[in-house]
Amino acid sequence: MALIDVRNLKKTFPIHGGVLGRKVGEVVAVDDVSFSVEPGETLGLVGESGCGKSTTGRTIMRLYEPTAGEVEFAGKKLFQLKAEELRQVRRDLQMVFQDPFASLNPRQKISTILEEPLIVHGLGDAQERKEQVRELLHVVGMNESHASRYPHQFSGGQRQRIGIARALSTRPKLIIADEPVSALDVSIQSQVLNLMMDLQEQFELTYIFIAHDLSVVKHISDRVGVMYLGRLVELAPRDELYKKPLHPYTEALLSAVPVPDPDAKKERIILSGDVPSPDNPPQGCAFHPRCPHVMDVCRETRPIFDDAGGGHFVACHLHNAKA
Amino acid sequence: MTQPVLEIQHLKLHFFTDKGVVKAVDGLDLTIREGEIVGLVGESGCGKSVTSLAVMGLVPQPPGKIVDGSIRFQGTDLTKASQRELRQIRGKDMAMIFQEPMTSLNPLFTIGNQLIEAVRAHRSCSKAEARELAREMLEKVGIARKGVLDEYPHQLSGGMRQRVMIAMAMILNPRLLIADEPTTALDVTIQAQILELMQRLNEEFGTAILLITHDLGVVAEMCDRIVVMYAGQVVEETDRYRLFRQPRHPYTQGLLLSIPKLDEQKERLYAIPGQVPNPYQMPAGCRFAPRCTQVMDVCRQTVPPLAPVEQGHVSRCFLHQKEESHHGTD
Ligand SMILES: Nc1ncnc2c1ncn2[C@@H]1O[C@H](COP(=O)(O)OP(=O)(O)OP(=O)(O)O)[C@@H](O)[C@H]1O
Ligand SMILES: Nc1ncnc2c1ncn2[C@@H]1O[C@H](COP(=O)(O)OP(=O)(O)O)[C@@H](O)[C@H]1O
Ligand code: SF4
Ligand code: SF4
Ligand SMILES: [Mg+2]
Ligand SMILES: [Mg+2]
Numbered sequence: 160m161a162l163i164d165v166r167n168l169k170k171t172f173p174i175h176g177g178v179l180g181r182k183v184g185e186v187v188a189v190d191d192v193s194f195s196v197e198p199g200e201t202l203g204l205v206g207e208s209g210c211g212k213s214t215t216g217r218t219i220m221r222l223y224e225p226t227a228g229e230v231e232f233a234g235k236k237l238f239q240l241k242a243e244e245l246r247q248v249r250r251d252l253q254m255v256f257q258d259p260f261a262s263l264n265p266r267q268k269i270s271t272i273l274e275e276p277l278i279v280h281g282l283g284d285a286q287e288r289k290e291q292v293r294e295l296l297h298v299v300g301m302n303e304s305h306a307s308r309y310p311h312q313f314s315g316g317q318r319q320r321i322g323i324a325r326a327l328s329t330r331p332k333l334i335i336a337d338e339p340v341s342a343l344d345v346s347i348q349s350q351v352l353n354l355m356m357d358l359q360e361q362f363e364l365t366y367i368f369i370a371h372d373l374s375v376v377k378h379i380s381d382r383v384g385v386m387y388l389g390r391l392v393e394l395a396p397r398d399e400l401y402k403k404p405l406h407p408y409t410e411a412l413l414s415a416v417p418v419p420d421p422d423a424k425k426e427r428i429i430l431s432g433d434v435p436s437p438d439n440p441p442q443g444c445a446f447h448p449r450c451p452h453v454m455d456v457c458r459e460t461r462p463i464f465d466d467a468g469g470g471h472f473v474a475c476h477l478h479n480a481k482a
Numbered sequence: 483m484t485q486p487v488l489e490i491q492h493l494k495l496h497f498f499t500d501k502g503v504v505k506a507v508d509g510l511d512l513t514i515r516e517g518e519i520v521g522l523v524g525e526s527g528c529g530k531s532v533t534s535l536a537v538m539g540l541v542p543q544p545p546g547k548i549v550d551g552s553i554r555f556q557g558t559d560l561t562k563a564s565q566r567e568l569r570q571i572r573g574k575d576m577a578m579i580f581q582e583p584m585t586s587l588n589p590l591f592t593i594g595n596q597l598i599e600a601v602r603a604h605r606s607c608s609k610a611e612a613r614e615l616a617r618e619m620l621e622k623v624g625i626a627r628k629g630v631l632d633e634y635p636h637q638l639s640g641g642m643r644q645r646v647m648i649a650m651a652m653i654l655n656p657r658l659l660i661a662d663e664p665t666t667a668l669d670v671t672i673q674a675q676i677l678e679l680m681q682r683l684n685e686e687f688g689t690a691i692l693l694i695t696h697d698l699g700v701v702a703e704m705c706d707r708i709v710v711m712y713a714g715q716v717v718e719e720t721d722r723y724r725l726f727r728q729p730r731h732p733y734t735q736g737l738l739l740s741i742p743k744l745d746e747q748k749e750r751l752y753a754i755p756g757q758v759p760n761p762y763q764m765p766a767g768c769r770f771a772p773r774c775t776q777v778m779d780v781c782r783q784t785v786p787p788l789a790p791v792e793q794g795h796v797s798r799c800f801l802h803q804k805e806e807s808h809h810g811t812d
Contacts, residue, residue: 207669207670207671207672208669314757314758316757317757344525344526344696344758345525345696345698345737345740345741346525346736346737346740346753346754347757348740349740349741349742349751349752349753349754350753350754350755352742352751353750353751353753356750371669371670373670373744374741374742374743374744375742377742377744377747378742378747378748378751398747401744411671412670412671413744414674415670415671415673415674416670416699416744417673417677417697417699417700417702417703417704418699418702418703418743418744418745419698419699419701419702419726419738419741419743420702420726420743420745421702421703421722421723421726422723422726422727423702423745427674427678429674429675429678430671430674430675433639433641433642433672434639434669434671434672
């Protein structure tokens with residue numbers, strides 16, 4: 160059974176304008192997104208900036224109030240939980256952020272940062288918590304001598320380790336990692352990716368791994384979902400998605416990634432135009448103004464996100480006849 | 483072999499701050515020949531931007547100071563040029579584009595105004611002529627929309643702003659274009675458009691390009707020659723084929739092994755241990771020694787020289803000298 164099941168998730172943000180700050184429109188940041196993740200699995204979410212990856216993660220965490228949809232996590236309907244119940248569930252559901260600096264309180268020592276979740280969830284006494292902090296630091300490749308320092312005294316890679324240690328402190332089942340390595344240099348990025356994969360094995364973690372780097376997502380994920388303008392346009396097992404992308408957007412995206420191999424022969428699909436603004440997405444298929452395969456139906460009817468066989472989901476009229 | 487457009491020799495640019503001296507660029511050699519695209523890669527803080535700012539004469543002094551070396555651009559030593567001479571060269575013979583185009587576009591002026599200004603600063607021509615040149619240039623960079631000349635920067639998308647920046651840099655047909663992370667802030671599908679554009683301009687006008695990036699995929703696709711920097715120094719330089727097929731410096735080797743690739747699946751990535759040195763406390767010998775898996779005693783005491791390992795391939799590492807003496811070719 161899936162550990163988390165996201166059904167028809169939607170999140171809109173109001174746009175305020177004019178002198179009175181009245182609502183003049185809305186951004187549909189996440190639009191009818193559905194997926195599930197099995198225990199121990201890593202689901203990667205990719206897409207270009209502003210396509211709604213972070214908003215998806217944050218809405219699942221209920222850091223944003225959902226506009227519509229449902230999330231079932233370990234048998235509980237997250238959007239129906241009261242504050243106290245939600246607090247308890249959060250033990251099992253943690254998040255790691257892109258900017259490790261912004262997400263760590265600069266005035267708190269590392270020991271305090273790591274101990275806080277334990278206190279909030281009433282885990283252990285003072286002595287046990289101290290022991291836990293020590294262990295957490297070891298788990299992420301740091302040591303006690305770091306406990307009494309402040310975030311600014313660490314490098315980006317070390318801060319990201321601290322962010323991961325904090326997320327691990329309550330022994331969660333699921334970690335939503337939002338661009339956890341995007342701010343890091345390549346040589347440090349691989350250290351953190353290896354760490355995350357080791358921890359997954361050690362603690363049987365399930366990940367939702369959000370990133371815009373397609374190579375990084377391919378490396379770490381079992382299945383990968385591709386978002387465009389708030390929508391999930393394709394979702395498939397990793398190798399299937401990278402070898403046989405079905406959606407024209409996925410195809411273009413993959414072909415656009417520069418390959419660090421001068422001998423690689425590539426057919427590059429250069430898309431024309433920019434990503435449209437999410438406050439005024441195109442009718443029908445949101446990708447149609449840039450799609451090399453656009454048909455009449457695409458301009459009017461939104462394609463259904465459907466299984467094209469073997470768990471390879473795609474939202475495109477080329478592949479689903481039922482629309 | 484074609485003429486060098488830019489020749490940097492033994493450049494040392496240090497920052498003198500309250501906390502100490504940052505040797506941001508410490509003995510850098512770099513040559514760019516006519517029509518060439520040269521990539522400058524390395525980790526955050528290794529001195530890529532400072533190098534490009536030094537060439538443009540845009541390093542704040544103080545705290546910065548060129549303590550040694552020369553920067554020859556078409557024969558003139560820029561380190562000795564006056565501000566006036568530099569202004570003459572900048573924008574005309576040598577132009578630069580930055581990662582964040584908003585920092586170099588003035589939000590208060592229309593795109594047309596800024597392009598016309600750029601032309602008239604260096605060439606005596608009428609406003610109408612300059613405007614026509616601007617329109618043509620925008621078309622060349624793929625902005626066909628009529629009204630753009632009368633729009634303001636904030637009305638354009640990130641990709642369009644970067645195109646405008648490129649148009650502005652290219653409008654006087656410079657001999658050298660310095661592009662510092664020109665696509666880092668852009669999405670990959672837009673990045674592909676911009677890289678294609680830069681390649682086209684290089685072919686069409688023969689403009690030499692210094693492309694600064696941390697993305698090894700971008701240099702592999704774009705550059706004739708690649709220069710790898712680590713902690714203020716060049717550690718390896720060769721053509722792109724040899725760099726990716728036979729990297730010689732342990733840092734380059736580690737770097738190439740640590741990137742995940744689209745066309746292969748590995749269980750584990752290689753990770754270079756440790757982290758880049760603190761800029762205020764650079765290691766005494768080889769700057770990579772604290773992270774190098776092949777470190778020897780000599781590495782901790784002496785700075786290895788940047789030396790040829792084969793024709794057209796240099797590397798800064800004592801291992802090569804050891805190999806050579808083994809082969810008795812020294
Ligand atoms: N104005 C300044 N004052 C003091 N130190 C500076 C100044 N500008 C740059 N530095 C230092 O010089 C070194 C090189 O910086 P530089 O901006 O060239 O790095 P970079 O290679 O471009 O990195 P990135 O990939 O992050 O852009 C760094 O240690 C930086 O902190
Ligand atoms: N707090 C917010 N208020 C208003 N709009 C937001 C907010 N957060 C995100 N958005 C908008 O929602 C869309 C999706 O954003 P986001 O989820 O951050 O994208 P991604 O993480 O994929 O880059 C964007 O148009 C963004 O501007
Ligand atoms: S639905 Fe139509 S426009 Fe959309 S991706 Fe498929 S073919 Fe292209
Ligand atoms: S000089 Fe020594 S420490 Fe430096 S890269 Fe070569 S082997 Fe490693
Ligand atoms: Mg985001
Ligand atoms: Mg820089």
